[in-house]
Structure formats: C-alpha cells, structure tokens
Amino acid sequence: MKEQQETANRPDNTAFTQQRLPAWQPMLSAGIVIPGFVIIGLAFIGIGIALFVTSQNIQVLERDYTGVENNSPCFKCSDPSTKNCVCKLDFSLDKLFEGPVFFYYGLSNYFQNYRKYGVSRDDRQLSGRLDNFQSPDEGCVPYQYDANNKPIVPCGSVANSLFNDTFKLYQIVNGARKLVPFDGKGIAWWTDHNVKYRNPSITPLKNAFNGTVKPTFWSKPAYELDPSDPANNGFVNQDFLVWMRRAALPDFRKLYRRITEGDYKNGLPAGNYSLEIAYNYPVLDFDGRKKVVFSNVSWMGGKNQFLGIAYLVIGSLCVVMSIVMLIVYAKFKFPDEE
C-alpha cells in the first residue's frame, strides 16, 4: 500500500504513453525507389501502349455545320431570320465505320457552366412535384413566369435553351436515300431517366401542365417533345435529359443518337451518306460553333490519346529516373556515418 502511495504519480509504462508504438518506418532511399520505379515504369509503359492502341483503333468523323463559310452547306441557314431551314451535309466513308456508332452533336464557345445559367432550374419541379408546376422555384428567374405571369414548365435557363436542331442520316445507295435508323434510348444516364427526373403521375401527361406555359424558346410543350414515343415525353425525354446535364467546359459534345439497329448493327458500311439537318439553334451571335461527330467507343470511351501518351511519358520518366538514380547511387554511394 505504501509503495503504491509513493509512486502514485508514476506514468503508465505502455507503448502508447511512452511513444513506443510498434511502427513501420519506411525510408525513401535509392535501394527501394530504384526497383520501385523500374516496376512502375515498365507497368505504365505497358498500360500506355495498351491504352494508346485502343485509342488508335477508334474511328471518329467530325463535321462542322455552323455555316460560317460561304461554301458551307448550311451557310444559308446561318442567317437568323430564316425559319425552318434544312441543310444537307454530305460525306463518304471509304471503309466500314465499325458499330455501334455513336452520333454526337457538339457546341463550342457555349458556356453551360455559367453559374447563373446552371442554377436556373427547379429540381423539385423536374422530379414531378405539382406544387412547383404552379409556383416554380425562385432560382428559375428570368424564366420563372412568362409575361402574362403564368408559370413556365420546365422553368429556368437550362431547360429554356434546349438544343433543337434535329438530324436524319441517309445512306446513298445507288442514288437512292436509305434512312439510317437512330436509336434514341439509353443516351441519358439511367438514373436521370428513371429516378432523378420524373413526370407527374397524371394521365394524360398534358393535364399536368394545365395553367402553365412552355419555355419561351421552345416550339413544342414538354409533353409533346417526342410524338413518336409517348413514354419519351415530359421531363424524361432523353434529349431533354442529355441537355439538362450541364457540360463542364465551353466546348462540349452531347450524345444525340446511337446507330445500333437493322442493317447498320455492325456499323456504317463504306459509301456515301447525307445528313439532313433541321437548323434551328442560333450560335453565331456569341461566336459559337456547331458540329456533328460520329464515333465508335471502346471500353475506355471515345478516342482519347491523352491517357496512353501520359502513361507512356510517365512510365519512361520512371525508368529514366531509376537509371539516373542508379548512376548517382553507384557514384556517390551513401555517405555513411560521417
């Protein structure tokens, strides 16, 4: 008892209190780093080659159709005063464009990432809440109510500026035009289509929009976006969903259709094609550009040489550095204990 008293203040002798916890003490010395670098370098070079080759095999066809140049087929449509203008873009393939082919439209100099633009939407409305049909969110200004003070549905700048050029692709077979069937399903994120965006559960859908007006820029109301497929209307329309997912950068592409059906299941055969464009979307007043892109994809997405090159560069750097280190190591050794 007395002894305990005498050492009452004695600190505990544990590994924790004495800072003696077992620990791994790695050191970045050449002995570890050189082999590490060699392994990482070789692995990266391998990955880089694989990525590069994969990327090289991807075919891309890109055509600008803004119509700035006089000789451009869409030049006549670029004048904002022309309405319902249609132009044709002809191109030919000299070999099979392997399928499935993805068809994108692209916009340049278009700032979907502008903050005020981005917040001008009402996610509650888009999830089908009828309260927000009658009184859209404050954030939708200036597209909250129209001039007659009627609520706009879908409200906000993003919805209002929905891309409205449409495309039809024909293959010229023996001088005759053969329509290439487009698949418009699955171009938007599955979760957007099935969870995040919902139509109000009112049939017909049209009734839910009573007392509201369509966005000022739109030619058709939301419930009539796709006359061919009643399930592809309202807020779950695939084109609408694709547009609503804002692009990160001012030059962007958006998926328009996939070519997966019929004769074109395996891709676009070599031959002449004509793309019929209903030219509606104005971009010239802000120096924008419009383009269409055909591309096939690999597991890693579209044609992207950056990754392969980056892996090759870093991989070779690793190997080079390990060689340099080896030389230094051999020359200077380690200045041991004094």
Next chain:
Amino acid sequence: MLRWIRQQLGFDPPHQSETRTVYVANRFPQHGHYVPQRFADNRIISSKYTIWNFVPKNLFEQFRRIANFYFLIIFLVQLMIDTPTSPVTSGLPLFFVITVTAIKQGYEDWLRHKADNEVNGAPVFVVRSGSLVQTRSKNIRVGDIVRVAKDETFPADLVLLSSDRSDGTCHITTTSLDGETNLKTHYSVAETSVCQSVSRLEALHPHPHTQAQPLGPENLLLRGARLKNTKEIFGVAVYTGMESKMALNYKCKSQKRSAVEKSMNTFLIIYLGILLFEAVLSTILKYAWQAEDKWDEPFYNHKTEQERNSSPILKFISDFLAFLVLYNFIIPISLYVTVEMQKFLGSFFIGWDLDLYHEESDQKAQVNTSDLNEELGQVEYVFTDKTGTLTENEMQFRECSINGTKYQEINGKLVPEGLTDDSPDGSTPHLELLFLKAVSLCHTVQISYDQPDCLAGGGDPFSHANGFSTNDMEYYASSPDEKALVEATKRYGSVRASKTMSLYLQDPCKGLRTLVVACRHFSPEEYIDVDRCLNAARTALQQREERLQEAFSYIERDLQLLGATGVEDKLQDKVQETIEALRLAGIKVWVLTGDKHETAVSVSLSCGHFHRTMNILELLQQRSDNECAEQLRRLGLLRTSIEHSFSYETEDHVIQHGLVVDGASLSLALREHEKLFMEVCKNCSAVLCCRMAPLQKAKVVRLLKTSPEKPITLAIGDGANDVSMIQEAHVGIGIMGKEGRQAVRNSDYAIARFKFLAKLLLVHGHFYYIRIATLVQYFFYKNVCFITPQFLYQFFCLFSQQTLYDSVYLTLYNICFTSLPILVYSLFEQLVHPHVLQNKPVLYRDISRNSLLSFRTFLYWTLLGFCHAFVFFFGSYVLMGEDTTLMGNGQMFGNWTFGTLVFTVMVITVTLKLALETHFWTWMNHFVTWGSIAFYFIFSLFYGGIIWPFLHTQDMYFVFVQLLSSGSAWFAIIIIVVTCLFPDVVKKVFYRHLQPTSTQKSQVTGTGGQGGFKEKWTGRICDQIGRGAEMGRNRSPQKALKENF
C-alpha cells in the same frame, strides 16, 4: 441593477476605495455621521464566465481572433449577397470550430468554478454575536473576527488580534505564496492580544487623529499562508475575496506565443494576399470578358431585370465579394482547431514520459502551457539558476574553521584536521564554544514539532528542543545554509542562550558555501540602546528599509572573528552529461547565480559548464563605464587573436570560450555597451554570471531575447527568485525542488531534475517542432491544392463564380476528408528514434532557427500546392479533351463529374503526400490514411446514392458512381496521382543521397545497426564526461583556471 448586470458580465471592476475603515466584529459606531464602506465579499473568482455571460462573452472573445472574425465576415457576406456557395459551407465549419473551442474553454472554466467553490465553501469559524459560528469561507465579511487553527490556511487577509501563545505571536509559512519555506513570526496587535473589544483598526492608512498603534506587515496574516506551531489565533478580516493580496497578485500571465505561431500568422497574411489577388484578378477579368455584349448576355443566359438595372459599382463589389467567398477556403479554417488539438493532446506525452519521471520524489513532468511545445525544439540559449537547479539544494555541513583551526565532521563529531575520530577531545576551548553558540543562535530557523502537545509555552524554541528526541523535529529556515548549520550543530550537542549576534555571508573558497561567524559583546546599556534603535527602525512608517539598514550597520561594527563554516551543496545527478548534450546541440548555456565569482567558477567547472580546454574570459569588478568598455574590447580582441592563432589547426579543434561576468560589471556593460557585450557573449559557448540579483537575471534574458538575431531563450530555475526570468524567457521551466512551488507555478513546464532537460529539448522538443512545422506547412499546401483548381476553372466558365466542387465537398474537405491523417501525424510522428535523438544531440541543430518554417520551405510547399493543383486541374481538363466520352456506353459526363474527378484525385494525392512525409507508421497512421481515402469513397457513394429531400438541388446524384464506372477515369486518377508525387519522390531520394541532413543520416544508422551505433555514441559522451568529472574532482579550480590562460 444596471451596474449589477455590468458587474456580472465582467465589464466593471469591483469598486475600490482609497482607505478603508474596518470595524472589528462589525460593531459600527452608534453616533456620528457614519457612511458604511462597501467591501467585496470573500469569494475568490478565478473563473472567467458565469452561466449567463458564457455565450456572449465567449463568442466575443473567440471572434476577437482574427481568423474566426474572417470566417464570420465570409459567412455574413454569404448571407447577404448572392454567392456561389451557400452560407452553410462556411457557417458549418465555423460553427464546428467555435463549438469545439467553446466546449474546451467551458470545461476549463467549469474546473475553475469547481476549484473556486471548493475554496469559497471551505468551513471557517467566525465570531458572530459573541460566539463562534461555523460558516463558509465566502461569507466572511470585512470586520469579521475569524478563528484559524493550526495548519489551516488563512481565509482572508487578517490582522492578528490574539493567539494562544502568551506573547501573542504566531508562526506562519508562506510556501504557497512566495515559495519561502521558513517559519515567520507574526505579532498580534498589542491591545488585543487577549480580549476582543470594539476597537477601530485602520489598515495601511492610519488616520492622523486616532491613537491606534500603527499596523505593520508583521501584524498582517495574508490569505493563503498557513498557520504553524500555534494552536489557534483570532484575527479580523481586513481584506477579503478579490481584494486580498493573493488575489491581487493573480497577474494575467502574459501570453507567450511560439515562433511557430508567429510564422503561421505571417503565412496567413501571405495567403490572405493571394486570396485578395485572386479575387481582384478574377473580378477584373470578368469585366474585361463581359465588355462585349455577346459574351455578357447570350440568348441562352438572359439576365433578370434586377441584374440589368443594378449599378455597375455595386455589381463590381458584389462580384468581388462573391469571388472572395469562392476562394475563401484557401485560408484553412481548421488549421487553428487542429493546431490547438495537436498541442493539447500532444502535451500529454511529456507528462506520460517515464524518462521524465523522478522516482525518489514521485514527480512527473508537468505541462502548464501546451502552446509552447514546439518552442522546446528551438531553444538557442539556456539560462539556468545554480542552486537547486544544477545542485540538489541539499546543504551538508562539511567543515569549519575556528580560530585558524580546520574542523571536519567525522561520524557526527567535530574533529580538528589531522586528528582522527577517536583521539581524545576533552574540553572545548572558549572560542569554539562561542563559535558554536553563535552558529546555533543566530538564525531564522524555526522548529516544527510532530507532537502538537509539546507546544506549551513559547520562548526560545531551540532550548526547548533539547528536551525532545531529536527525530521528531523539522527545521524551517529562510536560507538553506542556515538550516544545514543548525542541523549540524544539533548533532554536536546543545548550547545555551546568549545575547544578540549577527551572522553574515563572507568570502568563499573551495566551492563550499562559506559563512563567516563573528560576534560583538554588548553591555546591558549598549544592548538597550541597540534594541531601541532597531525597534524604532522596524516600526518606522517611512523609509523602513533604509533605516533598518542604518541600524544594522551601526550594530555590525567592531566584530570579533570567530571562525568560518563550509557547507557543500551536492551537484544533481547527470548535470555534466546534460550540459554537454545541450552544448553539442548548439545551445549556449548561461549559468546565472548569486554566488561569488570563485564559487561560481568552481561549480561551473565541476558541472561541466566550463571545461579545461575552454578559454575563460573575465569581466569582473568593473567600476566605471570606460573601464568596462575597455575590458570588453580587450576581450573581443583576445578572443579573435586566439582564434586566429589556432585557425591553421584542424577544423574540429575549435577553441571554445567561456565568459565570467559579475552582476555589477554586467549592469555597467548592459547600460552602455550592450552591443559590445553581446558581441563577446555570442562567441562564448558558456557564460557564467555571478553575483546576480533576481531582477538582473530577467534583464539578461531580455537582453538576449531582444538582440537582433532574436534567439529563442529558455530559463530554468527552482526558486521564487527565478520567477522573473522564467516569465521573461520564451520558455520557462521550473524545477520542482525544495524552494517551494513558486517557480513551478509560473513556469511553462516543470520537471523534477535538471537532467530531464536534455530529453525534454532534444527528444520532445525536436518531435513537437517537426510535427507542428509539417502540420502548418501541410495545411497551407492542402488548401492551395483545394482552391487553385477552383480558381483555374473560372477561366473556363466566364468568371461566373461557378464552383468546381459540390458544396458538401467544399465543406467537408477540411473537416473530414483530410483532417485526421495530419492530426495523427502531428501526434505520433517520429522522424528518428528517440534514443538516437537523445544520444546524438547534434541533430538538434538540424531544426534550429525555425528551419522547417523558413520562407524557403514555405515557398516550396506553396509552390508544390500550386503545381499539384495545376496537375489535377489540367490533367482532368486534357482528359476531357474535346469532350470525348469517357464511358463505354458513349454517354457524357457533366460539370459535376468533372469537379468530382478533380476532387477525388486531390483527396488521394493530398493524403498520399502526407504519407510520403510520414516516417513513423503506427497502426493509427495506417488506419487514418487509408481510412480517409476509404471514407471519401464510401461517403461519396452514399451521398450520391440518395435523393436528399431537404437539399435544394440534386446535382451530385449518382455522379460519383458514374465516374467510377468509367475505366478511363480510374486510369486518369492513377496517372495524375503518380504524376504529382513522382517529382517529390525523386527530389527526396536525390536530397537524401546527395545532401543528406544529419537527421537523415541517423535515420539510416538508427534503423540499420541501431545497437552498435548507440553504444558508440554513448561511449563517446561518457568518455568526455569522465574527463570533465575527473578534472573537477582532482584539480583545484584555480589551478584549472590558470592552465586555461
């Protein structure tokens, strides 16, 4: 009422009056115009807050911190104007920080309240309406008569009215007030020594018309002192509660700030500059861009009417503020919290350290200020007291000289030199008897008996003591020398009472503390005369000190020399090793002592402070300015000439200089020739200041502290006379010694023995410094990484203040995703094994002069942060390229996916960067490092996996899953992380091999052949110390000194 509220809130100090009239037992005069004075009650309040004022006062104090205020402003800006992020993003962390701090401070205050309540609720006995009533301490009012029993502390400042001793005296000890351990005799007021009558007392300011006896300090019993040797006393309370002397002495200890904190604030200001620059640049670019209409308002992005109509200046300001809000995270809010937590938690390791635990006295190291942990790693000058710090402060009588004969103590008997113990030593000659008489009478020693029953009657305690068995006596003396002497004389037999004698200090020799004893015979008439003279001086109301001095010098004339005594103070264990280690660590050790020059030098030599190879410079007994300056110049020249003559020798043979300076010369040197003196001092590796007054110690510390290089100073001492220097130095260390707790209480750290200083500085200080320095640098780095991509993104979104990351990520980055690894690092990191640090003090030089927080290192971390941020952002940007799809199903990513990609890369890189810095991987490091990354992934999956009903937007829904479903994204994450860390690894390897620091060298040896390495080092140190000790023992100090010249 208003005043009461203000007092409660602590705005008004309690009222104070010039003089106070105290009515004993509160019997106020019945007649005349009497205005009762209001006095504070006897509550002691050391707490800062009450329940009512805690919230407002604590908030007020917290927002006085510049960082908190900054975040409050940001928060308010977010509330007021339309900003890119919701107020929650800065409000939540701010709330978190404020709450954590408030809880900590509230807890500390609760402890203070508890302590206060204990003191205020202590039972006391008060005379009320003629009888003794038990009440609580806080109920004592001014004028109450209080009874205090033996060994109790006084509950208020009391004037002693009566004691149970017949002469009305009592003994008290003031250990807890000033650290003096001796018993002091206090006297009761003459009129009241027995009875309690209604009398008027005037304390300190006697009224000219009353005939009251003036009261002096010997009548006053201070609160906090303890009654000894007296059964009970009665006293009247004159100063109570916060007006008592003890409470008035509660000085707010001036806050010491560490060098790290100062650099941290500098860095903060630089970052504030970066923030402002980025915000201004963004605002200007925004307007440059928007000069053209087509950019300003394309058809898809129309403005509202309100936006169009607001004034341009307002728009400009609000844009600037919006950018400020967007980039505000570059100032790391959690830095302060983390630093505080690190310091608080980290300081436990000092108390827990078994190596700092002193078995004999059962004392462990004690941390009073955790704010200064890292300063322990930065010390450049150590100022140490000698007695009690380097030595044990255990006086042992060694020898004495009586009438020219030397006597030594052998087996409890006093034996003349040359004679053996058993040689007959019959009658003691007259002189020797007189000598012993003098020694045993003239002292301040009081005896405390174990049995309280033996206290009957007062009188001379010593003559009484002879009747008891010697073992139950405890001696209390104001000077340890006196105590040792009395204890020694006790062993040689008893002596009888005689007349007044005086005893004073004289020249020493041989490193023993020496007292010369002399006496003077007074005739009875002379004695009466002298006595009156002394009494008059003692009770003088003005110039008491000077008059006493005069009286003493009048008495101490024509003395007859009796002899001299020698008392030895043992050196503490391992003092030499410690001083040697400190010297190797590049720390200059200054010994400051009140001792005479020769004693001081001999102790210095024996404790290894000076050694034989050292060239000793002297600055002693300078009388005038000119002489002093001349001497200083000569010393400077001497030093350089010696160095010059040795400069051709091998490099490792560096001449070390030691300087001896005495108090008088020092004050001369400091007055006029500070620069010259500093010049000499800086080149001396050891400095010894002797004959120092306590205040001079503080002055020397301040001089060094404020010299142009602003070195970090550490003062270590054990006595009340070291307090000023302990408080003055950057780090003050108290030795838990024999001279009370005063030094310990005023210190920042307290240790039981001097030898512990080595581990405290070399190991703990080194660790703390490395930990906190990396913590600070890393915090800035990770916030640069965090915010720069956000800044870069503005170039791609028309400076529209679009955030790159989601608000939740913005908020949680510093709180959750990256906070724990750095906290754990900063608690457990060990760059080198502690044994290596302790055995190789040179490593301490690696971190000297705040090297890890130098501007260069700061620049490296900041640039690294920017580089990494560029790689994150542009890596992701190039990956997106012309916005090709990254998914196998051809679908596209959006802006949030892009931001999340950057964020993911960032969290991983920033965490791994810290992993690269970590040398000591305990299971906790593994857990938090990998756990943080895992937590980020799990959290993101969870956060993105649910539609959150209360959130305004569902931007992040399934974004993270989509990102991870892309093979390219995985490959991109890997390559970007590797790219960021690759140059860092290369740099580290090259530095380690081409320019290794000694720390890095010892890492190899420390982990490689650890055993052998250790032996080698300890072996070498022991060797040196052995030599030093040998020298100290075998040579007389004078000889050693001569050899040095």
